[in-house]
Amino acid sequence: MLTVRRDATFDAGQKIQEYVKNFFTTGNVVVRVGLIVLFFGVAFLLKYAASRGLVPIELRLCGVAAGGVALLVLGWRLRMKKEAYALLLQGGGIGVLYLTVFGAVRLYELIPPVLALVLMVAFIALAGMLAIVQNARSLALFGACGGFLAPVLVSTGSGSHVLLFSYYALLNAGVLGTAWYKAWRELNLTGFIFTFGIGALWGASYYRPAHFATVEPFLILFFLMYAAISILFALRQPPRLKGVVDGSLVFGLPLVAFGLQSALVRNFEYGLAMSACALAAFYIVTATVLWKKQAEGLRLLTESFLALGVVFGSLAIPLALDSFWTAGSWALEGAALVWIGLRQRRCLARSFGLLLQLGAGVALCFGLFADPPADTPVVNAFYLGCLLVSLAAFFSNYCHCMYRDRLMTWERTLHGFIMVWALLWWFGGGLAEIGRHAATGHGIFAALVFLSLSACALSWLNRKLAWEDCLFIPCGLLPALIPLAAATFYLSAYEHPCARWGLAAWLLALGINYYLLKIHEQAWPKNLVGSFHVVSLLLATALLAFEAAYWSNQALREAETWQFVTWCIVPGCVVAALYAWGRRLTWPIQRWSREYLCAGTGILAGFLAGWIVAGCLHKGSPAPLPYLPLINPLELVQIAAFLVIGKWYKENRAEAAPYRSVFFSVFAAGVFVWLNSVLARATHFWAKVPFDGSHIWDAPVFQTSASILWTLSALGAMTFAVRIQSRRVWFTGAGLAGIVVIKLFTVDLAGIGTVARIISFIGVGVLLLVVGYFSPLPPRRSMEDTQ
Template sequence: MAYILAILGGLLSIGTLGFEAGVFGALIGYLLGSVLLQGRQLEKLSTEVQQLRSQQQQPRHPDRQTAQQTAPPSGVSVAREMDTEPPEIDFDLELPDETIVRKASPKPQTKRGPIRPKERHQQPDILEKLTAAIKGYFTGGNLIVRVGVIVLFFGVAFLLKYAAEHSQIPIEFRLAGVAIGGMVMLALGWRLRSRRELYGLALQGGAVGVLYLTVFSALRLYSVIPAEIAFGLLVLFVVFSGLLALLQNASSLAILATAGGFLAPVLTSTGEGSHVALFSYYLLLNAGVLAMAWFKAWRLLNLVGFFFTFVIASLWGYQYYRPEFFATTEPFLIAFFLMYLAIAVLFALRQAPNLKGVVDGTLVFGVPLVSAALQAALVKDMPFGLAFSALAMGAIYLLLALWLFKRGGSALRMLSESFLAAGVVFATLAIPFALEGRLTSAFWALEGAAMVWIGIRQSRRIPRLFGLLLQLLAGLLYLEGGYWADWGMPILNSHFLGATLIAFAGLFTAFYLDRHADKRAAYEALVPPLLFVWGILWWLGGAIQELDRFSHGRDEGAWLLLLFALTAAVAEWLRVRLNWPRLVQVALGLLPALALVALGIWLDKGHPMTGYFVTFAWIVALTVQYGLLYRSDRQEMTARPFWHAGSFWLLTFLLTTEAAWRLDKAVAGSHLWEMIPWGAVPVVMALGLLTLGQRLAWPVQRHILSYNIHALLPVALYLLGWSMLANAVSPGNPWPLDYLPVINPLDMTILFSLLLLVKWWQRVGDWLLERGLAARDFFAVLGVALFLWFNGMVARSVHHWAGVPFDPDLLFQSQVFQAAIAVLWATLGLGCMLAGTRTQRRVLWLVGAGLMGLVVLKLFLVDLSNTGTVARIVSFMGVGVLLLVVGYFSPAPPRQIAEVEPVQKEEV
């Protein structure tokens, strides 16, 4: 109903009096609709109270009493609902008036069925509200009065326009006639206030609107009265309407009076007035709003005063403010701030008993936000102006929160916590404001977190959505607002602290939504993880940028290690203190973060421990990592095996790269020494884990499977691949030592790598057998690797002793190399055949026989072409002798050979 009249009033005013009066006409229409709606509610409640009194005066009968208990009147249900089940607080709707609640308080002792959750929380959309309002306006209540108000409003506007165009009567008399008609309506409405309350309020509201329109027309349209007289008349109407509102407990009249009072200087302004006079007048108006708030909890009235005061003040400041006006504007801003701070407190105190302590989120969080923005504009050119302002506002909010905690009790706990949060925010912002310019975006992020907090406390979705959008907007504005410029002191500067505060707001919001998961909507389930990642990224991004800026390119890796370690340690401490399981993700993220730092330092510097400070940082980071591993034993974690294995791999990588760099620096001139640690260090680490490490109660014995399988399986595959690659590509030059087969760094490392694989099979063979890897297949792979190693060793011997370049083509063309591998293959074949006969393994004998066959083929296909050479003679004679040996000891494949499994494996 109120919205319908607002639209009609605005359109009518634009069509008849011009666009300038459209806003004023819409406001009057809205307030008239509010008057009618409130009068209808009062009339309905009055009827219900009379019914209750008549029921109490009648003699009670058991049947009648039972019937009353089973089917109570609708008014009783409404009253009982208001007393026992406080409704959700809507930021856009006015709360029930205290007087109305008192009128509906008498109720019989009846039982009420439970309210379904859908009925309590489900709200119609805007279209349904508008449809219901139109239908209710034209079908319910006193339809004649409502239509009469609309017709009267149209009639007055048409009369003023027609009189200006056609009438010969002087305009002064015409306006005076309209004003007299408005005063008659006002007097008639006052006379009918007791008999026909709804009708009387409608007449009074319409009369005030007519008087406002008349003065406005006399000033702006016809210029028949000076601005001073028009201003005085409007002030008179404001005072008179406010008195009428208080006397009749009609908030709509008070709102109409207040809005007209704020618009009076705007409507009568000539552009030449004093801002001191303007703000003094607004100070008196706000004093009236504060006085009404002392007696009544009229939320819409408070919002109207707040809106007009700060919007008009902001517009004036944008157009006319100069630094020399500071002394004459700062006191007014402080006064307005304190007034509406007091109004927010009074609103919580003046609620009905079942709603006492409810917070008006718009005032509680809007007043500091707007006041801080205006204060920043006033003191932007003053040294430390923002710092002292933030410190003063923080002290006010903290002291007020402390007083409310002591005096307000549980009823004002929500308001106390809100003021406490605001006080902490301003006290925190005082530090960066004292050091550098601005943190407006960070302040908005904290305000957004506060809105989410109040939205959860009051079970409202709109404040929560607004708070999330405000945090997103704060982040975007922070990035756009000179992120790369105006750096100051390390850490204590607005850029780093701004990013930290945005991160804190996101993490607090994620924590509070997780803590109150039962109060959030279904679509909000994705908000906590997203905000958690948002907060962590803002924290790490701001900190990394700060380290990059102020480390000056020295020991950046060390600072990153300490940053990640500190973040993970604090997250684990908070996880225990706050009981927030989501923080375990930060601890899990420490390992990949350390791995990235290690990789980055290695690629940039060549080794991870580039100095004492970096070495110290690695010790701290690894200590924190293993401390987190130890604490993780108390939790159920599916990632624990890979977490332990990854820590072992990281430690192995650090020792490997460091040893490779130091050996390369110590023995310059040969790339072999740089290659050796890439195989030797993993061999030593794995061998230590399989021997001495098995005696450690923690972490190896407690997580034996994680280390023997998850940690060593990738290491085993890596060592096998590294051995074959190094065997194929490295000439094995041990300079400054002489080359000896087997007894050289490369061959010794490959040999120990293969022996380690055998040791590892003895430890985990049963586990591998259970997963389908047969022992024959495993040792077949080792046999192939051993065969390739022997061939590589022969190639390196020929390279170093015979002077053949270590090149595949040149080696293949070498007669010495061909003779050497012929003897090698025959020797290996002989060994396999003899071993197969001794151990009764037919497969092993067949492998040896196959090698011997390859040697014979090679003799006739390759070596035979080397006519008259010593290599051919050695090849044929050596292979012939070996064949004779084989024929003597194992002339034919042994019969009835039983396949025997390898010796018993140790337990995993």
């Protein structure tokens, strides 16, 4: 900023230096210097004569005036021979007449101010006519300066401002008339500076609210006059808009006039807003009229007027409305400018439109701190402001898609950010409104409906309007449903998925999700669609399990086992149903069979395995039913879970073939652990042993039963190994049998009673004899063949 100011100061000084140099080095320098000396001489003569009293003052002033007239006449006669010399003489003559009248009214009070003003107006008119006839720009400029300074020079401070501004209206009419014939920029700028500068000085010193009715018409008149002058000048020479004169008149006029207007209407409610609207209407209507003329010289001026109309229209909104409505109005205006800029290939209009939309978002954010949102849901300034900002950004993004070939490089970079901006305000505003007004339970379901319908609408826009940027946005629906489901689970003490109108909301959300997967399965990447099918299956299963667990808890509040087993029953039933009837559905099961019958069910089977392990640590009280080993809710469901896992492996043997040995090893270990948990649970219920690790392990009945169970397990493993001729499985069973023998001599022998110890040793010994007879070690060759 400092650099710019220093450069501007340097340029101004250089121009002044250049003007002084030209004044004394170009043209008729002698005449110019002579006139300056003559003025000083006349001034000294008047002063000397006044101080000495030699000649009556009236005669002195008449003599001076006669000298001025002589200069004027001589200059007129020489206009054909020596044009430059003649113009200097005419200017000097008119200057002498100005000074004479000034001296008569201010120094000697020989004539009244009104008469002096009339005489000065006559001299001004004379100078203007001489300037137009002779095409003398400098003479017109000299006359204008004298005319605007005349009332200041003759003023006593007690005159009427109506007369002052009426006089300036006459002068400006002369400037306007001159502009009709001549494109003199200096004259236009001189009139503009004097009119509004002296008007501002008067207003700062003398204006009172009571003067509004007599001042406002003159301000409007002067504004219209100089707006007409700028148009007349454009008809003859297009404004460069970057020059000092043109910039001051085209853009400086509304700024100065609006600044003065703000001082006049500061005591009126909505005064500034109405003034800005009036200015906007004037510039837009004028631009429309000029546009219809299709004149080449008016093109830049028309665009300038249109830009000024947009600016003042934008400014009127915050002056009249709160920040929320301001944001919405600016956003719509910005979107319109983007559209017009693309249609007419105007980069400046598009840039201003984007800036307006950014300003709309900023205004909306500031409004949140300044004005608390209203209590009326949806129909309030905050949400409607968010809605308008987002719709404007959506429209701008669509225009960019339609006119992509007309975009600049930086606009192509911003293209994606416009869509992100639109989505932020659309979803942010909608979810914020739901959070502010919806009750705890209703908020999640309202968010489900809002997100689902939004995704569906964006998908429809993508297909209907060929709107490329909307293609992948609906992909976000499914990831958004997951945290909502988690929030429902978090609030499970108060809600469940089907509470109130939750069933309808979740059905709508999942239905739209599958609808989007169906219609976009060719457009979206195949891997993405397949992953979404898997996630959709898991989400639906989790919601069903959650709902079933909620109702089982409601039915049997004191029996937590029933709620626990529900979390396994639902996924198990889903897997079983998919394998029993899923292939009958052409879409989505057959179309995405690998995702549903392998990946999806595989994850559910893994969940069942984890649930089985968790169930082994569960007390498993079957209340209100009595406990029977294996024939109780927990262990029956665990058996069913093992069967479902086995079914999954059978259906996917080809895909699981590389992991066959791992699967069977883990499966067998799981069954073994589960059998031990059944034994521990039976010990708890029948032997009245507390269900915790230390008490169960110390119970003699558990130790005896465990020894027999482990030996039976070893017997089963070794018998199965002989059948399949697998030395690896046989050694596993043998290892387990060895662990039993070690346990007998380290635990059972020292820590349990006589009867239990006897039963342990005899039972294990008999079983080992049976193992040795029926399950000998398979030969090595058979093992190698099997491998």
